[in-house]
Amino acid sequence: MASLLGYCRAGYEADLANELSARAAQLQCYGYPKFVRGQGYVEFDCYNPADADKLGQRLAVADTVFARQLVVVTSTLDDLPREDRLSPVLQEIIDHDDSAMVNGLLLVEHADTDEGKELAKFCRKFAVVLRQGLRKGNCLTYKEKPQGRGVHVFFTQFDRCLVGYSYPDCRSAYANGIYRLKFPSAAPSRSTLKLEEAILTMLTPAQQQQVFREGGRAVDLGACPGGWTYQLVHRQMYVEAIDNGLIDEKLMASGLVEHFAADGFTYRPQFGRVDLLVCDMIEQPDRVARLMGDWLVNRWAEHAIFNLKLPMKKRYETVTQAMADLTARLQKLDDSFVIRLRHLYHDRDEITVSILRE
Ligand SMILES: C[S@@+](CC[C@H](N)C(=O)[O-])C[C@H]1O[C@@H](n2cnc3c(N)ncnc32)[C@H](O)[C@@H]1O
Structure with missing residues (x-):
């Protein structure tokens, strides 16, 4: 079953789930949201597998309230072998490549939670080797192309990830869907x-x-x-x-x-x-x-x-x-x-x- 993955602030899963259900129904896409409170993301499983792609093309992050990022999930990889996590992920992306679209960027991400942050360093390192592998396999442009399709690998644990893609006009341009800012020291409040x-x-x-x-x-x-x-x-x-x-x-x-x-x-x-x-x-x-x-x-x-x-x-x-x-x-x-x-x-x-x- 194909799904749409949405990242959100931890604790806001129910809100994002309600929003995705309502917005999907407006687009005549039906399914059900899955989440555990506090995990920082929601998966919306579509009854019709083609609907996940339709949502990925029609539902822009910027037009939602609670989604930080939206990704069309092609598969969930469990029990990745510790000695070689790369090969199954690489193969999965190559298998779901769409020759009609150029993959212009790769994002290896994690939830914005305490557990997710423990994966941050690993995700950064994994992105380097995965990027090399994808480029070698002609599955990713050598120069980053923001107007291309985005390849997403979202780790929930060291041995589990969701693999998918996003469309340029619908995704957030920022890593993990987070826009970071430096606090201006002359400002009187963090607000x-x-x-x-x-x-x-x-x-x-x-x-x-x-x-x-x-x-x-x-x-x-x-x-x-x-x-x-x-x-x-x-x-x-x-x-x-x-x-x-x-x-x-x-x-x-x-x-x-x-x-x-x-x-x-x-x-x-x-x-x-x-x-x-x-x-x-x-x-x-x-x-x-x-x-x-x-x-x-x-x-x-x-x-x-x-x-x-x-x-x-x-x-x-x-x-x-x-x-x-x-x-x-x-x-x-x-x-x-x-x-x-x-x-x-x-x-x-x-x-x-x-x-x-x-
Ligand atoms: C969250 S703070 C605002 C912080 C501000 N935006 C900043 O960046 O420093 C909310 C403010 O609203 C003010 N406030 C609440 N009710 C108000 C009202 N009816 N009229 C005017 N100010 C009000 C409070 O005094 C408080 O200073």
């Missing part, structure tokens, strides 16, 4: 990384240029101590920072920030409108989504990037419900919007939503 990752991974370079214009205006709801405001100031935007807490003094010294100790639910922009609304308030998702809708519908903001906090169990259902109401309101407008929802690497029990007006 800054959430907005930075959102900007760099959820917006195309053209969208980044359009939204983060030098001299543009933004409102930051729930701004303190200022990690998100830091990202806006770093991009030379004027910021109205709304929070009863204390904001970082260095940010205030930039001359680009005005701090208002006000309630984010009743605050309105100083000049009637802003280019961008960002919001990281810890509040119920449906309440935040409704507020974001008010700003976008009334055009107090052109675009919005915000977090929905998800401390509850049924995260996928909560997100779907909160976003359904907001999306329905936006659909009644003449404008069209690009909406993305992602559980980012730097997010905790929350997801990030970007809504850009076109």
